[in-house]
Amino acid sequence: MxxxxxxxxxxxxxxxxxxxxxxxxxxxxxxxxxxxxxxxxxxxxxxxxxFPVLSTRKVNPVFDAFYNCVYPKIIGQKDNYDRFWLLYVHLTEECDNLPEYKTFDLQPIANTDEIKYVSFPKQKEENITMVTLGIGHDVDAELRLKKMWPGTEFFGVDPSPEINKDLYEVKLGGNYFQVAVSGQGGMQKSYIFRKKYRDETTMHIGADYFFGNMLKRPRVDILWVDTEGNEFPVLDMIHRGGPLDRRGVKICQMNVEIHKDLLKDVTGEKQKFHDFVWKIMEDRKYIIVKPFYVYWFHDFIRVVVLNVEDPECTSLYMR
Structure with missing residues (x-):
C-alpha cells in the first residue's frame, strides 16, 4: 500500500x-x-x-587458596559479631591444611602452656629478627627457637620488669624494653601479669613508633603478640597502607593471642576481631592459619598470620 x-x-x-x-x-x-x-x-x-577493584590486584596463589576456602564459610556470619567470634575457628578448620600452605615450613614450638608456629627461612645462614610483645614470665618458646635457629636476634617488650627482664636479657641473651606497645603513647590501663594478672596503669607507646624509632629494623621476621587486650591497636597498624607500611616496616609472620573482656572499660573486642579478619580478606596481604579457640578463665583465640605479598618476606619464607 x-x-x-x-x-x-x-x-x-x-x-x-x-x-x-x-x-x-x-x-x-x-x-x-x-x-x-x-x-x-x-x-x-x-x-x-x-574505590580500587581488588579483583584486579595481583595476589599470591596462596592467598587465593586461603580466600576461596575461608570466604564462603564465614560470609554467613558477617556483621554478627557474637557468632563470628564463637564460630570462626570451627568454620575455618577445614581450610587449615590446604596444599598451597606447604610452601611455608611451619614448625610448632612449645611454650609453657601453648604452641607457637614458626616458618623458617629457606637459607640456613639467614639472620632473623624476632620480637615478643608481652613476655609474661615465659621464654621457653624463645629458647627453643634459639636452638632451632641460632641466627636469631631477640627483642622483648613488657611493662613489668620483674622476672621478665632477667629472663629475656640474661637467660635468653636478648634485648628488653620496659614499656607496653599499643596504639598510641601515654599512660593507659593494661592487664599485667605479676604474681597474678591485674589491671594497672602503665606507660604505652604506639606500635608504629616502637618499630620505626626504637627497634629500627625494617623487617621483623617473627612477631609474637600476647598483650592481654592491647593487641587490636597493633593489628590495626599492619594493614595495607597503614602506619607500619608508611614507616617502611614489614612483618613477615605473627603469632597473636586475641582476647576479649579483660578490662572492664574496654568493649567491642568481638567486633574488632570480626573487622580484623574482613580487613585481612580485603587487603590480600596476609593469610590467617592455625586458628585455635581457648576456653579458660577468659576465652580467647590464637592465630598465625603470614605475609604472602611482600617480596622480601616471600623470597625468604615461601618455597
Missing amino acids: RITSQPYNRLKEALFYNRATTKYILLLMVFISAVLLIGSVFQDEKAESI
Whole structure:
C-alpha cells in the first residue's frame, strides 16, 4: 500500500532533497554519542581510583587458596559479631591444611602452656629478627627457637620488669624494653601479669613508633603478640597502607593471642576481631592459619598470620 499522506510526503522531501542537512544531523548524533562514551570512561576511571577493584590486584596463589576456602564459610556470619567470634575457628578448620600452605615450613614450638608456629627461612645462614610483645614470665618458646635457629636476634617488650627482664636479657641473651606497645603513647590501663594478672596503669607507646624509632629494623621476621587486650591497636597498624607500611616496616609472620573482656572499660573486642579478619580478606596481604579457640578463665583465640605479598618476606619464607 502506498502512503500518500501529506505529512509523510513532506518528511520524505526533507530527507531526500536536503541530504546535506541530514548528513550534518547524523554527524552531530555520532559526535554526541562519542562525547558521552568518553565521559563515561573517565568517570569509571575516577571511581576506580577512589574505590580500587581488588579483583584486579595481583595476589599470591596462596592467598587465593586461603580466600576461596575461608570466604564462603564465614560470609554467613558477617556483621554478627557474637557468632563470628564463637564460630570462626570451627568454620575455618577445614581450610587449615590446604596444599598451597606447604610452601611455608611451619614448625610448632612449645611454650609453657601453648604452641607457637614458626616458618623458617629457606637459607640456613639467614639472620632473623624476632620480637615478643608481652613476655609474661615465659621464654621457653624463645629458647627453643634459639636452638632451632641460632641466627636469631631477640627483642622483648613488657611493662613489668620483674622476672621478665632477667629472663629475656640474661637467660635468653636478648634485648628488653620496659614499656607496653599499643596504639598510641601515654599512660593507659593494661592487664599485667605479676604474681597474678591485674589491671594497672602503665606507660604505652604506639606500635608504629616502637618499630620505626626504637627497634629500627625494617623487617621483623617473627612477631609474637600476647598483650592481654592491647593487641587490636597493633593489628590495626599492619594493614595495607597503614602506619607500619608508611614507616617502611614489614612483618613477615605473627603469632597473636586475641582476647576479649579483660578490662572492664574496654568493649567491642568481638567486633574488632570480626573487622580484623574482613580487613585481612580485603587487603590480600596476609593469610590467617592455625586458628585455635581457648576456653579458660577468659576465652580467647590464637592465630598465625603470614605475609604472602611482600617480596622480601616471600623470597625468604615461601618455597
